Amino acid sequence: MSDKISDILICFCPDCVSRGAGKIKELFQTSLIKHNLSNDVNIIETGCMGTCDLGPVLTIYPEGYVYIKIKPEDVEELVTEHFLNNRPVSRLMLPDTFGKSLIKKIDIPFHRKQMKVIMENCGVIDPGNIEEYFATGGYETLAKILLEKSPEELIETLKRSGLRDREGGGFPSWQKWQYVLEAQDDPKYIIVNAEEGDPGVFISRALLESDPHRILEGMITAAFAIGAVQGYIYCRNEYPLAIIRIKRAVEQAREYGMIGENIFNSGFSFDVEIRRGAGSFVAGEETAVISVIEGLRGEPISKPEFPATSGLWKKPTLIHNVETIANLTTIFSKGASWFSSLGTNSSKGTKIFALSGAIRNQGLIEVPFGITLRELVYDFGGGMKPGKNFLAVQLGGPSGGCFTSQHFDIKIDYEFLQEQGITLGSGGVIVLDDSSCLVDLARYFLEFTVTESCGKCLPCRVGLRKMLEILNRITNGEGELEDLNRLESLGSKIKALSLCNFG
Amino acid sequence: MADNQQFDNILYRKLGKVIEEKKGLKNPLIEILHSAQKIFGFLPEEVLNYISEKLDLPLSKLYGVITFYSKFSCQPHGKYLINICTGTSCYFGGSQQLIGRLEKELGIKLGETTANGLFTLSSLRCLGVCSQSPALVINNDTYGCVDSIEKIREIISRYKL
Numbered sequence: 001m002s003d004k005i006s007d008i009l010i011c012f013c014p015d016c017v018s019r020g021a022g023k024i025k026e027l028f029q030t031s032l033i034k035h036n037l038s039n040d041v042n043i044i045e046t047g048c049m050g051t052c053d054l055g056p057v058l059t060i061y062p063e064g065y066v067y068i069k070i071k072p073e074d075v076e077e078l079v080t081e082h083f084l085n086n087r088p089v090s091r092l093m094l095p096d097t098f099g100k101s102l103i104k105k106i107d108i109p110f111h112r113k114q115m116k117v118i119m120e121n122c123g124v125i126d127p128g129n130i131e132e133y134f135a136t137g138g139y140e141t142l143a144k145i146l147l148e149k150s151p152e153e154l155i156e157t158l159k160r161s162g163l164r165d166r167e168g169g170g171f172p173s174w175q176k177w178q179y180v181l182e183a184q185d186d187p188k189y190i191i192v193n194a195e196e197g198d199p200g201v202f203i204s205r206a207l208l209e210s211d212p213h214r215i216l217e218g219m220i221t222a223a224f225a226i227g228a229v230q231g232y233i234y235c236r237n238e239y240p241l242a243i244i245r246i247k248r249a250v251e252q253a254r255e256y257g258m259i260g261e262n263i264f265n266s267g268f269s270f271d272v273e274i275r276r277g278a279g280s281f282v283a284g285e286e287t288a289v290i291s292v293i294e295g296l297r298g299e300p301i302s303k304p305e306f307p308a309t310s311g312l313w314k315k316p317t318l319i320h321n322v323e324t325i326a327n328l329t330t331i332f333s334k335g336a337s338w339f340s341s342l343g344t345n346s347s348k349g350t351k352i353f354a355l356s357g358a359i360r361n362q363g364l365i366e367v368p369f370g371i372t373l374r375e376l377v378y379d380f381g382g383g384m385k386p387g388k389n390f391l392a393v394q395l396g397g398p399s400g401g402c403f404t405s406q407h408f409d410i411k412i413d414y415e416f417l418q419e420q421g422i423t424l425g426s427g428g429v430i431v432l433d434d435s436s437c438l439v440d441l442a443r444y445f446l447e448f449t450v451t452e453s454c455g456k457c458l459p460c461r462v463g464l465r466k467m468l469e470i471l472n473r474i475t476n477g478e479g480e481l482e483d484l485n486r487l488e489s490l491g492s493k494i495k496a497l498s499l500c501n502f503g
Numbered sequence: 504m505a506d507n508q509q510f511d512n513i514l515y516r517k518l519g520k521v522i523e524e525k526k527g528l529k530n531p532l533i534e535i536l537h538s539a540q541k542i543f544g545f546l547p548e549e550v551l552n553y554i555s556e557k558l559d560l561p562l563s564k565l566y567g568v569i570t571f572y573s574k575f576s577c578q579p580h581g582k583y584l585i586n587i588c589t590g591t592s593c594y595f596g597g598s599q600q601l602i603g604r605l606e607k608e609l610g611i612k613l614g615e616t617t618a619n620g621l622f623t624l625s626s627l628r629c630l631g632v633c634s635q636s637p638a639l640v641i642n643n644d645t646y647g648c649v650d651s652i653e654k655i656r657e658i659i660s661r662y663k664l
Binding site: 014015017018019052053196198199200201202205237238239240273275276277278279280292293294295296297298299313354356357358362363394397428430432436441444445448452454 | 528529530531532533534536537567568571572573574575589590591592594595596627628629630631632633634635636638643644645646647
């Protein structure tokens with residue numbers, strides 16, 4: 001926010017940009033100058049506002065009105081009506097659903113029903129400006145921690161909070177910290193992994209683009225707790241904007257002394273480097289991301305050598321994905337008991353889901369664990385697109401599973417998913433309509449794993465290809481009953497004999 | 504020919520500078536390959552020889568890394584690289600149909616380059632704009648909801664030799 005009278009927050013995520021947000025911003029600038037308003041109205045580029053299918057999206061403060069699907073020809077009308085004549089333009093807002101014609105951000109059910117904890121700044125602050133992050137209380141928690149807390153105290157707090165890694169099966173985060181802290185080797189490293197690991201999810205991207213300093217603050221906190229001197233942020237090459245924003249954030253943090261020698265005069269020193277990927281999904285796997293940063297083929301390393309004892313360059317390494325790291329500052333500022341009051345018994349806190357597919361509302365939502373599929377599809381997704389009938393929800397990407405309407409009311413958490421034998425992946429929710437075929441979906445994910453498999457383990461490299469051949473036969477209508485047994489037997493063997501979860 | 508030689512020299516000097524800058528980092532190979540591909544457009548054999556010498560790494564190691572990652576290419580591609588997203592949402596949003604339409608429109612198959620060197624057709628896994636399936640990216644410009652032949656033609660017409 002600025003000291004000007006009004007702020008136009010314009011969503012500058014790749015989704016809105018590809019829908020023309022850049023042009024809209026330019027037009028606003030020209031029009032504001034023309035009407036002599038550029039001293040009163042500020043234009044701020046923000047990260048993802050979450051309502052991806054409504055772009056380009058604007059929020060105008062102080063009122064908080066949300067304008068959607070803005071076209072170049074709408075800009076002049078918005079400037080003259082909204083700012084000069086003080087008449088908000090209801091035609092460019094969400095259609096009236098509850099007796100209101102002027103829609104503010106808090107009125108939109110998609111936003112109102114969410115609980116934005118780690119996404120609180122997404123679409124609200126300018127991610128390119130560290131001072132906006134300061135204004136939200138940014139880096140205060142870090143300062144307190146570095147000057148007043150010990151690593152043991154931090155691990156204790158994290159343990160009580162119940163935070164589990166926001167990927168795969170949800171390993172307890174504090175345990176990783178404990179292992180790395182106890183490891184008797186130097187130096188120690190921390191890796192923040194922005195590879196989503198499943199196609200159809202863009203959570204890491206949105207967090208890095210929208211609130212990069214939150215990721216840095218969490219990362220420095222974790223580094224302090226485990227005694228790491230150097231950190232790496234691994235980002236997919238397909239996310240150029242995220243790379244630009246996080247690089248800029250690192251530079252700013254270095255300028256202000258949050259990265260470098262003797263941070264806040266605490267005696268703790270830490271540095272961060274950004275490493276790009278080159279198109280490989282297997283890097284979502286912990287040990288594979290180590291190989292990528294080491295400049296090698298992104299192949300997983302055989303366990304039981306855990307990264308916590310022998311990770312990057314064979315040194316103790318803590319690896320979290322972006323969403324896990326984004327939780328840290330909130331936990332240490334609001335406290336473990338506040339955090340553990342959210343969610344379910346087995347899964348504390350909130351989770352971001354990426355909604356897409358045959359539903360009306362697509363985008364990112366953040367809700368406490370324990371949400372039901374019905375809420376995901378209908379309350380947030382807004383129900384099926386006109387003319388589409390519900391078939392299933394695909395949850396968790398290739399290592400996840402499909403649910404039909406019989407599972408609509410089960411609360412989603414790590415425990416439930418474990419019972420089902422699947423993982424949450426990174427939180428992708430893809431709603432399929434009845435024009436899709438579930439066997440085809442399985443075939444798609446198999447084809448994905450076949451092409452993305454790093455090829456190190458024979459069962460994964462060859463076995464998945466055999467399974468794909470069988471499924472291709474089935475989708476061509478040439479399947480035989482025995483194929484089902486073959487698939488099951490291959491599947492369980494591949495899973496047992498491969499190094500990482502990809503197999 | 505002399506002009507070409509001179510142009511090449513400039514590119515090699517550029518790459519040499521990048522290597523000097525990044526040599527100090529731990530294992531900078533992937534970062535350097537990214538820069539080399541950006542400078543030359545692809546990774547020709549001579550460039551790989553050059554990198555291998557400068558970094559004192561065997562060529563086999565370079566090839567091992569290059570062939571693993573889909574982003575690196577040893578073949579030149581057209582002026583504009585069209586990448587069609589085949590992430591889950593796009594797959595169910597019609598990316599296969601989009602590929603078929605583009606192949607027909609451009610008269611080439613996936614992985615090929617048009618005769619005039621303008622377009623190369625390729626695919627990748629997930630651009631992260633899942634609300635706009637099917638999506639594609641041309642060099643650095645992302646386009647969503649490319650669900651009709653008219654839209655394809657309109658987008659293609661923006662790119663010229």
